[in-house]
Amino acid sequence: MSARMVLCAVRQHLLGGSRGAWARFLQRQSRGCVYSSVHGFQQEEIREKLQAFPGGSIELLTQESGLAVLTINYPSRMNAFSGSMMVDLEERVSQLEGWTDGKGLIVQGASGTFCSGSDLNAVRALTNPQDGMKMCMFMQNTLTRLLRLPMISVALVEGRALGGGAELTTACDFRLMAPGSVIQFVHKHMGLVPGWGGAARLVRIVGSQNALKLLGGAVKVDPELALQIGLAEEVLQGEGTGTPLQRAENWLSVYTKGPAPVIQAVKKVVLSGRELPLSEALRTEKDVFGMVWGGPANMQALASKSKHR
Ligand SMILES: CC[C@H](C(=O)O)C(=O)SCCNC(=O)CCNC(=O)[C@H](O)C(C)(C)COP(=O)(O)OP(=O)(O)OC[C@H]1O[C@@H](n2cnc3c(N)ncnc32)[C@H](O)[C@@H]1OP(=O)(O)O
Numbered sequence: 099m100s101a102r103m104v105l106c107a108v109r110q111h112l113l114g115g116s117r118g119a120w121a122r123f124l125q126r127q128s129r130g131c132v133y134s135s136v137h138g139f140q141q142e143e144i145r146e147k148l149q150a151f152p153g154g155s156i157e158l159l160t161q162e163s164g165l166a167v168l169t170i171n172y173p174s175r176m177n178a179f180s181g182s183m184m185v186d187l188e189e190r191v192s193q194l195e196g197w198t199d200g201k202g203l204i205v206q207g208a209s210g211t212f213c214s215g216s217d218l219n220a221v222r223a224l225t226n227p228q229d230g231m232k233m234c235m236f237m238q239n240t241l242t243r244l245l246r247l248p249m250i251s252v253a254l255v256e257g258r259a260l261g262g263g264a265e266l267t268t269a270c271d272f273r274l275m276a277p278g279s280v281i282q283f284v285h286k287h288m289g290l291v292p293g294w295g296g297a298a299r300l301v302r303i304v305g306s307q308n309a310l311k312l313l314g315g316a317v318k319v320d321p322e323l324a325l326q327i328g329l330a331e332e333v334l335q336g337e338g339t340g341t342p343l344q345r346a347e348n349w350l351s352v353y354t355k356g357p358a359p360v361i362q363a364v365k366k367v368v369l370s371g372r373e374l375p376l377s378e379a380l381r382t383e384k385d386v387f388g389m390v391w392g393g394p395a396n397m398q399a400l401a402s403k404s405k406h407r
Pocket residue numbers: 174175176178179214215216217218219221258260261262263265284285288290291292293294
């Protein structure tokens with residue numbers, strides 16, 4: 099068992115039995131990770147390698163409302179991901195996995211642009227295929243765990259989301275785009291394909307025909323095209339109605355209104371439906387249903403004889 103798996107098991111033990119169904123689901127999903135030592139993945143080894151490329155940071159702000167904001171912060175490099183930021187991101191995702199009050203997450207870039215992918219200075223120093231695959235496994239694990247967080251997540255895209263930045267947007271449940279913003283899978287121009295799981299997720303979001311066009315043409319996806327193919331949910335219009343972050347928070351609050359256990363249960367049943375074969379998804383849905391049935395929110399709704407006119 100890898101250190102990561104032991105940590106995950108301990109965390110779940112500490113979270114206790116009320117999250118048993120979720121823990122079992124994660125267990126079935128290799129505790130949220132795609133790669134472990136079984137696949138030749140040694141987390142500590144790659145962490146050390148990545149730490150050798152410092153710069154920037156990933157900031158996490160959790161709010162009492164149950165909404166969190168994760169900010170990719172390296173403005174002097176258009177928020178490119180340095181090695182240490184990849185490690186930071188993994189740590190912030192661990193924090194979010196343990197946040198029992200979490201309902202929603204907004205992922206944004208600092209200073210009006212989303213993320214320009216990997217830091218090319220680090221990429222240039224890690225060009226052998228072994229190092230590339232280790233970095234890719236590390237980021238796939240982290241972004242898979244980000245997408246599987248028991249909260250509803252939104253990528254707020256301002257400016258540019260390029261390469262790995264475009265891939266990061268697909269690790270959120272929704273994408274909201276500011277006017278003038280662009281999502282571009284520039285990988286082909288770099289002689290590459292996505293490696294952070296972005297292709298697999300993109301196919302599930304926009305379908306294989308659209309994904310093939312976006313990757314094959316390294317298409318600059320503006321908000322209009324993104325809406326048309328279902329990559330973005332909404333364009334954040336409306337000068338004078340707050341900052342893009344405030345508008346994204348307003349948009350998300352519609353879906354995160356209510357008690358945390360119920361919102362988390364909503365995400366869990368949708369996630370299992372999205373990822374699991376039908377019979378397994380149905381069993382998970384039953385388990386999650388058992389967690390909210392007779393719970394405080396359910397009892398309160400029954401007592402108040404609520405109507406849904
Ligand atoms: C492809 C797969 C791979 C992965 O998945 O791991 C990647 O993601 S590789 C990275 C893909 N991204 C790029 O290739 C972006 C390259 N940069 C650009 O195209 C432009 O810089 C752009 C469009 C982001 C911004 O252009 P603009 O004219 O507005 O500004 P500058 O070019 O002057 O950029 C400011 C400053 O930022 C540095 N920068 C930008 N992106 C990166 C990056 N990915 N890595 C390292 N540094 C980056 C740029 O070099 C400038 O620095 P300066 O010291 O002022 O020259």
